[in-house]
Amino acid sequence: MSDDARDPEPERADGGDGAAWRELVDAMRATERIVETCTPATAAMRAEGWRYLTRYFAGGALLCMELADPDWPELQRMVDTTCSWGIDNPDCIYLYSALRGDATYRIRGHPGSARHLDVQVSRGHFADAPHFGVITSVSREALEPTADGRFDLWIGREAPEAPNSSWLASEPDAAWLLVRQYFADWETERPADLVIERVGARYPPPPPDPRTIAARLGRLRRWLDAGARYFEGLARMSLELPANSIRFIDAREAGRGGLADLAYGLGNFRCAPQEAVILEVAPPPCAYWSFALGNGYWESLDWSRRQSSLNDHQARLDPDGVFRAVIAQGDPGVPNWLDPQGHGRGTLFGRYLAAQEVPQPSLTVVPLGELRSALPPDTPRITPEARSGRLRRRHRAALLRNRR
DSSP states (O other), X not given: OOTGGGOSSOOOSOGGGSHHHHHHHHHHXXXXXXHXXXXXXXXXXXXXXXXXXXXXXHHHIIIIIIXXXXXXXXXXESOBTTBOOTTOOTTEEEEEEEXXXXXXXXXXXXXXXXXXXXXXXXXXXXXXXXXXXXXXXXXXXXXXXXXXXOEEEEEESSOOOOTTOEEEEOOTTEEEEEEEEEOSOTTTOOOOEXXXXXXXXXXXXXXXXXXXXXXXXXXXXXXXXXXXXXXXXHHHHHHTSSSSEEEEEXXXXXXXXXXXXXXXXXXXXXXXXXXXXXXXXXXXXXXXXXXXEEOTTSOBOOOSSSOOEEEXXXXXXXXXXXXXXXXXXXXXXXXXXXXXXXXXXXXXXXXXXXXXXXXXXXXXXXXGGGHHHHSOTTOOOOOHHHHHHHHHHHHHXXXXXXXX
């Protein structure tokens, strides 16, 4: 029984009459409100909003239309450098696949060398936010490796009788799978090489019928309605916090689909052209940490060609063990520059994975001309030529990581 047949959208006798498409187009028009009510209401912010809506639609088309078959599933990337939504982590590759709770699945392959790998089974769908949630998950460290360093992971209601394999328990309402890979060193760490299949699937799969297409179009319409409102609400919540502040909360409080054992930092920044915002925190002992900037649409800023994010491998700590990052409109010539890319106001995000404690960062606004005196005297100076070289390497590493 396919997940499409169980979709909460009422089935149509015939999806070929165009009704589902017309309803989808109406939902697309309704998303204009996200841009019409944006803050600040500048021409640049509105233009960026129109681009965001195309990306958000593209992400929904992938998840709701293409990666929607739980009988012949595929693990595919649901965000990348050209399609950002849901404040994706610049350090992460997200692989998505549809599932159903009464079937058994098998994931096989090499786990790669990313700093952290996690396989998560969830219920619901982003399109029906906030009605989705994690059922269970497993990290790479808990997977039983095979003799050649690969792994064989089964997902279902009952554990298989298979040697050198791992099992992830499922539930009747399981609906999708998410594989997260957190990268610290973009240049050397390698992505996993994974394939998923439903046990007992026979090939070739049948072509989609009109009812299936209508049900998927209905889900995509909800993606543009309930899903868009959910992320819109999270963005507004972050922007409405006190200016230049960030608050860390655990995954259970941050959202229903968060990574296990991850503390999320949600906040915002405000930075005028002649100002600099200094973020300071002594990072805790943990498996991974990072900070990144986003815009007012809950979209990560361009992180592959510009330095809008830094993780524990990329960042420089001062001798006192403190991470000091500078948000400034122009390059301030410091290693830990977080580039707001012309945004005077935006969202700010942090992540601590498996942290022994959760320190809260401070943000301080200083006049740009007084920035150097506000930083430790041994803070290095980065020339424009050195910055360009760093960004060139960053872009190349991001492209290669996401294409492998």
